[in-house]
Amino acid sequence: MEQAAFLQGRAKDGKCLLRDGYLFRIGKRTPKKSYYTCLVSKCSSTVCLDPDEKMVLSSNGIEHNHAANPSEIEVRKFHQKLRQNILDQPNTAIPQLYKETLSSIHASSEVLSQIPTFSGIKNYMYKVRASVRPPLPKTMEELQ
Numbered sequence: 001m002e003q004a005a006f007l008q009g010r011a012k013d014g015k016c017l018l019r020d021g022y023l024f025r026i027g028k029r030t031p032k033k034s035y036y037t038c039l040v041s042k043c044s045s046t047v048c049l050d051p052d053e054k055m056v057l058s059s060n061g062i063e064h065n066h067a068a069n070p071s072e073i074e075v076r077k078f079h080q081k082l083r084q085n086i087l088d089q090p091n092t093a094i095p096q097l098y099k100e101t102l103s104s105i106h107a108s109s110e111v112l113s114q115i116p117t118f119s120g121i122k123n124y125m126y127k128v129r130a131s132v133r134p135p136l137p138k139t140m141e142e143l144q
């Protein structure tokens with residue numbers, strides 16, 4: 001059995017299945033199987049996972065009609081690492097986390113050109129941070 005591997009992208013496209021250098025997004029879930037389809041919309045390659053999405057059960061055997069895009073995967077890895085760093089280090093300043101994550105990935109210039117700038121991604125980063133910090137109390141009663 002083949003274990004399913006996922007990459008967490010940015011919130012809007014959620015987690016993607018990574019298999020043989022290609023990325024898949026959830027198509028539909030049934031009680032017995034989850035179907036992931038290739039991120040490239042003109043491609044019909046589909047992979048079936050068990051309902052817990054831990055194992056790859058089968059694929060539909062259709063070859064991808066396009067080349068794999070390794071830099072897209074690296075960009076997603078950057079996002080995943082950035083998100084994880086924000087969650088793991090709640091007391092480190094956001095701009096510093098961005099810098100540290102960027103310098104830790106050893107990205108090629110092609111990958112770097114696809115990684116958002118700090119100002120392009122800071123709203124997302126602060127949103128992730130807000131999700132791990134308890135909200136500020138609104139009234140005096142909540143403070144007691």
Ligand SMILES: [Zn+2]
Pocket residue numbers: 022038039040043044045063064065066
């Ligand atoms: Zn494909």
